[in-house]
Amino acid sequence: xxxxxxxxxxxxxxxxxxxxxxxxSGFTFTTYSMSWYRQAPGKERxxxxxxxxxxxxxxxxxxxxGRFTIxxxxxxxxxxxxxxxxxxxxxAVYYCKAxxxxxxxxxxxxxxxxxx
Numbered sequence: 001x002x003x004x005x006x007x008x009x010x011x012x013x014x015x016x017x018x019x020x021x022x023x024x025s026g027f028t029f030t031t032y033s034m035s036w037y038r039q040a041p042g043k044e045r046x047x048x049x050x051x052x053x054x055x056x057x058x059x060x061x062x063x064x065x066g067r068f069t070i071x072x073x074x075x076x077x078x079x080x081x082x083x084x085x086x087x088x089x090x091x092a093v094y095y096c097k098a099x100x101x102x103x104x105x106x107x108x109x110x111x112x113x114x115x116x
Contacts, residue, residue: 009110022096
């Protein structure tokens with residue numbers, strides 16, 4: 001049974017940091033690209049970070065580049081999103097996604113709220 005379980009969300013003040021984690025099980029983790037997406041109320045889900053399966057190549061949209069860092073631990077089957085210099089517009093539900101050759105899995109999401 002495939003599972004992606006996110007953790008680490010919460011309430012943080014603008015300028016603060018949060019670290020999200022996603023624990024994976026039930027599939028061959030090392031063959032999947034891992035990504036973080038987010039969805040704010042009334043908006044479409046958008047990609048915030050992606051990391052390749054082995055080489056660790058990463059890509060980010062301009063909105064988070066330089067503030068967010070994605071990493072993975074293939075031995076522990078986890079992917080992490082370090083978020084720094086958070087802004088109110090980063091408020092959203094954050095989702096972990098595993099993808100390979102048109103097959104994909106999603107986690108249940110974790111809420112991140114940036115507010116003073």
